[in-house]
Amino acid sequence: MRDIMGEKGKGIMIIPKIECTQGMDNIDEIIAASDGIMIARGDLGIEIPPQKVFLAQKMIFAKCNMVGKPCICATQMLESMTYHPRPTRAEANDVANAVLDGADCTMLSGESAKGKYPLQCVQTMANIALEAESAVWQKQYFTELCFSIKPPLDPAHAVAIAAVDASLKCLAAAIVVVTTSGRSARLISRYRPRCPILTVTRHGKVARQNMLFRGLVSLQYVAVPGNDWIKDVDLRIQFAIAYGKSRGFIQRGDALVLVSGWREGSGFTNTLRIVYASGTEGK
Known part of the structure; x- marks a missing residue:
């Protein structure tokens, strides 16, 4: 598929859908060749015994987590909410267990x-996922x-x-994280920190694709680039901190971990700082 897409399609993510025994038998090769x-x-429950589906889910999620590829859990997550405003207890448990299993x-x-209640479905799923993440x-x-x-690992890793x-x-x-390609943010997501990962990039495609990865909050910074790289990085960081404050998960005095590169472009992430939020970001 990558050969068919060629050079123009190299930035498109390939996400295979695992729904048969052939996909299960070749799961390692599929994960290695795909982006998620x-x-x-x-x-899949038609192809394999229903009592084995949960094992397949756990196995696939674990393999994806080990190599840092996003995994998506689909099908009948909140099926009863197609016609009813509240999920069943079993459905709520299903969503929560998918999060606990490692789904991105x-x-x-x-x-x-x-369905009749699309907005309620999204809000319900978000609330369940948020509660499960805390566990x-x-x-x-x-x-x-x-x-x-x-080891050895590259500097960004x-x-x-x-x-x-x-x-x-x-x-x-x-x-x-101030990133160009999004790789640094995705590597951080792989190790599942306990806090949100605010990713600041100038590229809309990178911002959208990063939303697939667990814990990433993608922000596109659209201000005109400056000539001073260090100042430009600091402006992006202030932009991210201001967003976190507006959403309520960053307060004045909170510790923040900052990750950035020493020069413009992708592949140069090598700087780590710890700072404390002040009351001036975004002003």
Whole structure:
């Protein structure tokens, strides 16, 4: 598929849909060749025994988490809300367990496409996911992932691990990442920090694609670039902090972990700072 898309399509993410035994049998190769995975549990439940679907879900999510690829959980997440304003207890548990299993995204289909309560569906799913995320033991998850990583690592990867470690130790309210390609932010997301990851980029495509990754809050910075790279980075960071304050998850005096590059362009992320939010950002 990448060969067919060619040079013009190299920035398009390829997300295979796993819905049959052939996909399960070749899951490692599919994950390696793709940019993420969607598991369609409804169709998969026809191909394999229903009692094994939850095992397939956990296995696929774990494999994606290990290599930092986003995984999407789909099919009948809140099916009863197609016609009713509240989910069943089983559906609420299903969404929560998908989050606990490591899903980056939970997906609605008929509930929002043709249902009577699309807005309530989205809000309900968001509320359940938010509650489930608070029950994840991120520190243990981070430790286990770090143990599985073998050196040497490139600078961006090493800085990503250090940023998550620093955020855990200083109880940071957020990690702010100034990125061009989005790779640094995605690496940080891979290690599941306990706080939001505010990603600031000038590229709309990067901002949109980063929304697939768990914990990333993507912001597109559209101000005219300045001649001074360091000043431009600081302006982007202030822009992100102001956004966090407006949303209520950054308060004055909160610790913040800042990740950026030493020069313009992708592939130069090597700077980590810890600062405290003041009352002047965005003014």
